[in-house]
Amino acid sequence: MSPYWEEDEEADDGADSMVRPYTITAGRTAPERDDFTLITLLTTVSEPVDAYGAPARPGRLQPEHRMILGRCRTPAAVAEVAADLDLPVSVTKILLGDLVEQGLLTARAPLSVARASGGADRGLLAAVREGLRRL
Amino acid sequence: MTTTQAGAAAVKILIAGGFGVGKTTLVGAVSEVAPLRTEEYLTTASVGVDDLSGVDQKTTTTVALDFGRITVSPELVVYLFGTPGQERFWFMWNDLVNGALGGVVIADTRRLESSFASIDFFESRTIPFVVAINCFHGVNTRSDDEIRAALDLDPHVPMLVGDVRDRTFGRDVLLALVDHLMALPVG
DSSP states (O other), X not given: OOOHXXXXXXXXXXXXXXXXXXXXXXXXXXXXXXXXXXXXXXXXXXXXXXXXXXXXXXXXXXXXXHHHHHHTTSOEEHHHHXXXXXXXXXXXXXXXXXXXXXXXXXXXXXXXXXXXXXXXXXXXHHHHHHHHHTO | OOXXXXXXXXXXXXXXXXXXXXXXXXXXXXXXSOOEEEEEEEEEEEOOTTOXXXXXXXXXXXXXXEEEEEEEETTEEEEEEEOOSSHHHHTTOHHHHTTEEEEEEEEEGGGGGGGHHHHHHXXXXXXOEEEEEXXXXXXXXXXXXXXXXXXXXXXXXXXXXXXXXOHHHHHHHHHHHHHHHHHSOOO
16 A cells, blocks of 8 residues: 555646645755755765765755756756756755765766856866867 | 767856847757756845844845757857846846856847847856857848947957858857957957
8 A cells, every 4th residue: 555645646647736846845945055056066975984984874864865866876966956847046065965965966066157257268268169169 | 979088177158148139048959868858046235225133135036048058079068158138137136247258149130129138148247259149040131240330340350140040150250259259359
């Protein structure tokens, strides 16, 4: 016999949209860390270890957390994860923060291209140019 | 398609312009995936003049944006974000505009005025941009000089005319932006 919550999901096709987004985050409306951007790239850690080097035993994960770990086996941006989960960016950032904190996901900040700090690096622009030419 | 490696980094380019000028079409023409859509909650705070409680009135709006992706190398991904049609939303959305490599403003010759706000936005934020004139209909009755004058474009801002459904045109627009960025003085 399947647990009652699975039956509920099957019974209601529109179940996703009926869940208020911040229910998934256990009521949290802001991420613990605010350094995620739309294009911060996330990668699932293949063999996560805890602070003592032993294999990590993740805490309680929501289905959305597991979906993120599956999705980020190839690096994906915050915006892509949000689009795949069909959740607002701010809600997605909270879930991503949980996983980074547990050492299950790594985050890579976008490259700095601010004009104030000298603008984009020439090597970066050359690489972008080369990639675009192949389109 | 190139596979992205762990440790890869990303940059973004903003695709702006008035409602219905072809932002998502251009993103779709050059993206390696069908344009994705994501949403964000934005909160605007406004103080009412007759608000005696001292509590700001806050309104939450959901804003959607479409984006695409070009993996230029295993280490580098370019994301293209079509900005929401109404500029008042992206003024509130710092994460969308901060750290952008540059922008593309798409304009339609039949209603150039719908793209004025996008040009103003990039100019005020000193985000380098190029202008893509979209001719869906294939007929462009105005000369480039007329369009430049109507848009009040600085002479150094590149402008290209074409069809945003065309992948080659989309690529050329993005290449023009990169060339423009490379030509800018450092600092």
